[in-house]
Amino acid sequence: MTKQIYRQRPSTRAVPQAGEPTSGPLTPEELQLSARNHSMPLEALRYDVTPPGMHYILTHFDIPDTGTRPWHLRIGGAVERAMELSLAALKKDPAITIPVTLECAGNGRSLLKPRPLSQPWVLEAVGTAEWTGVPLAYLLAKAGVLDEAVEVVFTGADEGIQGGVRQKYARSLPIREALRPDVVLAYRMNGADLPPQHGYPLRLVVPGWYGMTSVKWLESIEVVTAPFTGFQQHLAYRYQDTADDAGTPVSRIRIRSLMIPPGIPDFFTRRRSLPPGPVLLHGRAWSGEGAVTGVEVGIDGEWLPAQLEKPPGPFAWCKWTLPWVADPGEHVLACRGTDATGAVQPLEQNWNYQGLSNNVVQHVNAIVE
Numbered sequence: 063m064t065k066q067i068y069r070q071r072p073s074t075r076a077v078p079q080a081g082e083p084t085s086g087p088l089t090p091e092e093l094q095l096s097a098r099n100h101s102m103p104l105e106a107l108r109y110d111v112t113p114p115g116m117h118y119i120l121t122h123f124d125i126p127d128t129g130t131r132p133w134h135l136r137i138g139g140a141v142e143r144a145m146e147l148s149l150a151a152l153k154k155d156p157a158i159t160i161p162v163t164l165e166c167a168g169n170g171r172s173l174l175k176p177r178p179l180s181q182p183w184v185l186e187a188v189g190t191a192e193w194t195g196v197p198l199a200y201l202l203a204k205a206g207v208l209d210e211a212v213e214v215v216f217t218g219a220d221e222g223i224q225g226g227v228r229q230k231y232a233r234s235l236p237i238r239e240a241l242r243p244d245v246v247l248a249y250r251m252n253g254a255d256l257p258p259q260h261g262y263p264l265r266l267v268v269p270g271w272y273g274m275t276s277v278k279w280l281e282s283i284e285v286v287t288a289p290f291t292g293f294q295q296h297l298a299y300r301y302q303d304t305a306d307d308a309g310t311p312v313s314r315i316r317i318r319s320l321m322i323p324p325g326i327p328d329f330f331t332r333r334r335s336l337p338p339g340p341v342l343l344h345g346r347a348w349s350g351e352g353a354v355t356g357v358e359v360g361i362d363g364e365w366l367p368a369q370l371e372k373p374p375g376p377f378a379w380c381k382w383t384l385p386w387v388a389d390p391g392e393h394v395l396a397c398r399g400t401d402a403t404g405a406v407q408p409l410e411q412n413w414n415y416q417g418l419s420n421n422v423v424q425h426v427n428a429i430v431e
Contacts, residue, residue: 082305083176083415092182101186107322107346110190110374110381111161114257117189118273120166120181122231122294123222125258126279133263135247139215139284142206149249149263152196159194160244160269161378163348167272167299167312170411170420178417185320185424190346190378193267195248199241202285207237211285214240215292216266219279227293233277234290235268244269244377247280269377270314270350272419274299302415309415315350316421317407319357319382319399323426334428341386343368345397348379352402357382360396360423368397388430395426 088096099120106116135152138144166187171178173185181187202214217232239245248267249256256262261278268275274294290296300309322345325336347354353376358365366384373380382397398407411422 082179084179085176088182089179092179095181099181101183102189104186104320104322106189107320107344111192111252112189114191114251114254114260117191117260118164118166118187119259120168120187120273121220121259121278122224123220126219126221128219128262128279129258133281135264135280136282137201137205137284138282140208140211140287141202141285142208143204145201145205147201152247152249152264155196156200157194158197158244158246159192159250160246160267161190161192161375162267162269163188163190163315163377163379164267164273164276165315165318165348167274167418168416168420169318170422171417173420173422174411174413174417178415180417187273188318188320188348190348191251192253193246193248194250194253195246195264195267197243198245198247198266198283199243201247201283202240205285207241207285208287210287211237212288213237213286213290215282215284215286215290216277216280217282217284218261218265218277219281225293225297229293230281231277231294232290232292233275233294234286234292235275237285239268239271242269269375272299272312272315272350274312298416299418300416301418304415307415312418313350315348316419317347317349317351317354317399317401317405318421319345319347319354319397319407320424321345321359321395321397321426323428324388324395325428334426336388336428336430338388338390338430341388342383343386343395343397344381344383346379347382347397347399348373348377349399349401349405350377351405354380354399355402356400358398358400359384359386360394360398361386362393365398388428390430393428393430395428396423398423 169187302309
């Protein structure tokens, strides 16, 4: 049915809107998005810090040309002293380096039935990097935030149309979150200048929150006295049951664990093959709600506790391992995490209209020959 619809529509047809559910095959629009954006290969979970080229990327519009024109960061709004800073000036301010795991809020969307139309992530929209830059709280203190301030709005240079609204990508944070000492305006990633696709020359990094909050190609910071109602805050990234539901905002990352699939893959199905005998299963787990307190590994439905290693930071993933003696036959492997709030990954994902925060348990099919 879907293919017939696309043949019948003229080239000027109205494209489907992000979030609309479908039970059909991937649309041309989803394929375009998946070609522009990319996820982290699961085998990259072996790295404590994800190489920039393997770290997941989601770009809402185009990557702006920020390297060929003068750039300044503007800080204004409900502050005592508005400021405009060059990158050179920012680099003279006190800096911190913090390891942070970022995950796209839409990770796992393509696994939902019906599938909300948007970037069709499977499980791998994640990465961990070491971000270096100026603490946001330091600059806000220099500007002098007024008592009546309630939020801080961050606007990037990337511009486009979404939901029929022309906009620059912008998100806000409550004042209490913006003043955390670990929220950073980053100009370096893993010890090098930000790559263009990761927000050069400056981006926001908010530890513990889904990636949509960490605005890239940052141009301005505005302290406001009323809640921000921009598209990416008020309409996108909200948990909704239906299109008409006002919903609730997405914020912190839900508990998730992922496994490096053992053995070798079939090219098309990614089904794993491995020889019998001892195998060390390993992967990573993370949560924006609190420390990871446990990971269980499922082997054909039997859950066993894995060994956890200390994470490099409060909001960076931790490594887990479990020895397994693989017997000949077909097996289903899984892993599920638990965090300090008591939250556990679900075996079946609850559906929501925009397809957000899908932390359902990963399953890996393996044949031991």
